[in-house]
Amino acid sequence: MPDIVSQYRADLLHSPERGQIERIPDALVSVDGDGMITSVAQYSAAKTTPDTIDLRGQGVLIPGLVDLHIHAPQFPQLGMALDVPLEDWLLRYTFPLEARYADLDFATEVYGAMVRRLLAGGTTTAVYFATIHAASSLRLAEICVELGQRALVGRVAMDDPESCPEYYRDADAKTAIKDTADFITAVRAIPNNTLVEATVTPRFIPACSDEALAGLGQLAAEMNAPIQTHCSESDWEHHFVHARCGMSDTFALDSFGLLTRRTVLAHAGFIDDDDMDLIRARGAGIAHCPLSNTYFANAAFPLRHALEKSVRVGLGTDISGGPSAFLLDNARAAVATSRMLETGTDPSKEQHSRGVPESRIDFRGAFWLATMGGADVLDLPVGLFAAGRHFDAVLVDLPDTDLVPLSDEDLLQAIVMRATPADLKATWVAGRRVCDDQ
Numbered sequence: 001m002p003d004i005v006s007q008y009r010a011d012l013l014h015s016p017e018r019g020q021i022e023r024i025p026d027a028l029v030s031v032d033g034d035g036m037i038t039s040v041a042q043y044s045a046a047k048t049t050p051d052t053i054d055l056r057g058q059g060v061l062i063p064g065l066v067d068l069h070i071h072a073p074q075f076p077q078l079g080m081a082l083d084v085p086l087e088d089w090l091l092r093y094t095f096p097l098e099a100r101y102a103d104l105d106f107a108t109e110v111y112g113a114m115v116r117r118l119l120a121g122g123t124t125t126a127v128y129f130a131t132i133h134a135a136s137s138l139r140l141a142e143i144c145v146e147l148g149q150r151a152l153v154g155r156v157a158m159d160d161p162e163s164c165p166e167y168y169r170d171a172d173a174k175t176a177i178k179d180t181a182d183f184i185t186a187v188r189a190i191p192n193n194t195l196v197e198a199t200v201t202p203r204f205i206p207a208c209s210d211e212a213l214a215g216l217g218q219l220a221a222e223m224n225a226p227i228q229t230h231c232s233e234s235d236w237e238h239h240f241v242h243a244r245c246g247m248s249d250t251f252a253l254d255s256f257g258l259l260t261r262r263t264v265l266a267h268a269g270f271i272d273d274d275d276m277d278l279i280r281a282r283g284a285g286i287a288h289c290p291l292s293n294t295y296f297a298n299a300a301f302p303l304r305h306a307l308e309k310s311v312r313v314g315l316g317t318d319i320s321g322g323p324s325a326f327l328l329d330n331a332r333a334a335v336a337t338s339r340m341l342e343t344g345t346d347p348s349k350e351q352h353s354r355g356v357p358e359s360r361i362d363f364r365g366a367f368w369l370a371t372m373g374g375a376d377v378l379d380l381p382v383g384l385f386a387a388g389r390h391f392d393a394v395l396v397d398l399p400d401t402d403l404v405p406l407s408d409e410d411l412l413q414a415i416v417m418r419a420t421p422a423d424l425k426a427t428w429v430a431g432r433r434v435c436d437d438q
């Protein structure tokens with residue numbers, strides 16, 4: 001095992017179990033040359049080196065945030081074009097923007113700016129959809145390696161001429177599958193790449209032919225690759241798949257070999273109990289994107305029900321279906337939408353018939369989703385300060401927290417509910433400080 005190369009003296013705040021938080025004041029975190037935590041101890045009891053980095057008085061250290069769903073090419077339209085339904089949005093705004101990534105210079109500029117912005121916002125692990133373009137999708141993976149962000153990156157497959165415009169689609173199913181295989185091989189060949197993995201990425205069932213979906217399922221199995229796609233996102237999408245496949249997205253994806261332990265399903269707002277049981281049985285996970293769902297989903301994802309059925313769930317910003325690149329905006333939106341689902345929203349209805357009882361989560365659950373929940377979906381050893389986990393961390397210095405004494409719970413609630421990117425003072429991924437200008 002590599003020797004200890006860094007030690008951090010800091011106040012730690014993390015969530016080992018859903019619903020629980022743990023604060024370790026004045027801790028010493030030891031990290032080896034691979035960026036792996038070797039021990040977490042009380043400072044007074046620990047053996048230190050003279051170079052220990054003392055973060056006391058500069059804020060509290062939380063685990064890095066895990067964003068399970070980002071459309072990297074949509075970063076330039078963040079906060080825009082949210083006034084139309086999903087199916088119009090794709091055709092009017094999003095496909096024309098994504099088509100521009102045939103231009104490698106444009107891709108390099110946008111992807112560099114975006115990865116820097118996300119690191120400054122504490123996103124240490126990101127799951128990206130890129131575009132259909134092999135070269136610029138590879139450039140995104142290279143930029144993540146260079147700037148030090150842990151990531152899963154997918155070259156998007158979409159070949160169905162019925163739903164994808166001629167100017168932006170794969171020529172046919174064979175091209176979609178071959179370009180995906182070549183992309184995975186190319187990402188695996190990036191020099192010094194310990195951070196980025198390539199995914200098989202059928203955009204969603206409506207954009208792909210059956211031949212492409214089946215071929216991509218087979219490819220994922222052959223190359224042991226992770227998979228990401230959209231699932232039961234909106235009324236339109238959910239009914240489209242039922243009409244075409246005669247079953248839900250979940251069952252259809254499974255029939256194509258696309259529902260595995262390594263699958264991340266974005267949104268999943270319309271999944272029912274049978275879908276949840278199948279998702280749990282296959283071990284797939286869900287990227288819950290509450291801000292995006294507000295605009296495109298037509299309903300609130302039954303988050304707590306899914307968690308109580310032991311479905312693995314984390315959070316996604318869904319840039320740019322959601323208007324914020326900051327994952328904690330989605331953590332607080334997850335709290336808000338779960339409470340609206342529980343209470344209901346139509347005041348003309350009686351209280352007892354207005355909502356779905358026992359739907360709410362609180363700030364503890366939201367913090368867990370943003371850290372450990374995402375780590376769990378990806379089976380990555382991040383999300384927690386413990387030996388054997390990567391040192392992916394964020395230093396948060398929330399203003400005005402010294403005006404009255406705060407309990408650990410108060411401090412965490414304040415971070416989850418009101419921190420902004422400006423309150424994040426440093427970000428580390430695998431022991432490397434990746435953000436100097438916060």
Ligand SMILES: Nc1nc2[nH]cnc2c(=O)[nH]1
Pocket residue numbers: 071086090094203204230233292296318321
């Ligand atoms: N939110 C969202 N849903 C999709 N479904 C298919 N493509 C997309 C996309 O880019 N964003």
